[in-house]
Amino acid sequence: MTEILWLGRGGQGAFTAAKILGAAYALNAGCHALAFPSFGPERRGAPVRAFTKLDHKPISDRSETEKADYIIILDDTLYSENLKNLLKSGGKILVNTRQAQAEQILPFDGDSLAKELRLPVVNTVMMGALAGVSGIVSIENLHQAIQNYMPEKIREKNKSAVQKAAEEAAAL
């Protein structure tokens, strides 16, 4: 099972990205996904977590991920060294930041790309970056999931974001 932990702030769309990723992966025959937010009251700006679990068999473990293959951080002020303890061996942290690369850490300047595309949040940019880095899901599937589950007026922008971020992140 591939487990992805999303960290963001209320309003950044961490859970939307977690859900779109799960929906995209599940489009392939025989592929299963679960996606859920950290539960409870929602507050704009407060740290939030979201989870995506991907597997080739139905997923019955609904508990929060204890060790992730990827941790995606939408706001680099949420980064702390301790997060490395939540990684499986070989796991990676993908951070929206202009800081330099470090061990187990893949920096990606999502803010600049989002600004260029006039997107107010970086959720789909970082989702595209994850696809580029990991190859766990195809761009075609992400585009289809955006088509199915995002409001019409923001679909095309977000599809571009996914495409461009995946291309840029492939070099990481």
Place this chain on the structure above:
Amino acid sequence: MAEKFLSGDEAFAEGIRLACPDVISAYPITPQTIVVEKLSEMVEDGSLDAEFIHVESEHSALSCAMGASAAGVRAFTATSSQGLLYMAECLYYASGGRFPIVMMNANRSTALPWNIYGDQRDSLSQLDSGWIQAYAENAQESLDLALMSYYIAEHKSVSTPFMVNLDGFILTHTYEQVDVPAPEQAKKFLPPYETENKLDLDNPKNMAFSAGPDTNYIFKYKEHAAMLRAIPVIEEAEQKFAEIFGRKYTGLLDQYKTEDADYILITLGSIAGLCREIADSLRQNGIRVGVVRIRYMRPFPTEALAEAVQNAKALAVLEKDISFGNEGTVFTNICSALQGKNITAPVYDFIGGLGGRNISHQDIIAIFEKIQSGTANRVNFIGIEEGENT
């Protein structure tokens, strides 16, 4: 049929759309809110031809659904936690009036301390209210129960309201793949609601009446008998469901590797999947364990449960509930059923997940270890050692 990526709440709303209720009356409460929101959107966009009545409280929500049912139409409501408790008075009216209303309850903790997370103390406190109670494990079963609940509740031999329970957040807010059947298929499964238990100017009758000591007990006996008659109707509904939709369900409970199991864990709701995974991993170490998931708390699976656990050496009950001063209510029900069947294996109660507390892999492994070694107490609070925190 279309596969969609939906939360438990959304899947349930899709199931209700397919069941075509005529009246929906509800008041939003976390974590049920999404069901009510989705249904109101469906009514607004015309994809569900129903009267949506946004009432001012849960007491009114169920009263309104009863009024609709008494007018002879299909009614739906949904609630959670304090909302269910606030409508408690009406639960008994609905069951006593034999109105086959369907209600979704998002299982959530009860105050105080105030808490919006999932446990099952809300619905389990209402086991005696005369409602059929089912507990779903995943989003697909939630949608399927939305359809099956009307079939069972409205069956002429049953005429009893039906509460479908979804674990708050863990099921209501978790997204997964769900097959959403086509409306034509749903129509083939669920016939339109027809009843004589309605206000009818051409055929006037007394409804919702008083009954004194001379006859009251007969009505109560009839409610009990009707609830028991739901058992074969559940089987009938599931057979028809499998024929039309290809998905099979297993009646009042679901068994996993119980045939040769020495140690069996009995639970309900969305935690069952994790329990089955742990069972598999323990079996790899040579420990024969199994899992029973209770799907219906009312009518209670007395016969099926006794058969499922008859060869086990020890049993554990894992429940998100406590009846203060006694034990977990699920445990009480299980012990009572097994005593009647002369099953003497020790049964231990494990209370977990209260107020949404996570039940971990390690917690479930520890349950099996404790019942295997015989070191468990009769009632155990997961995460609290005896004498702590008093």
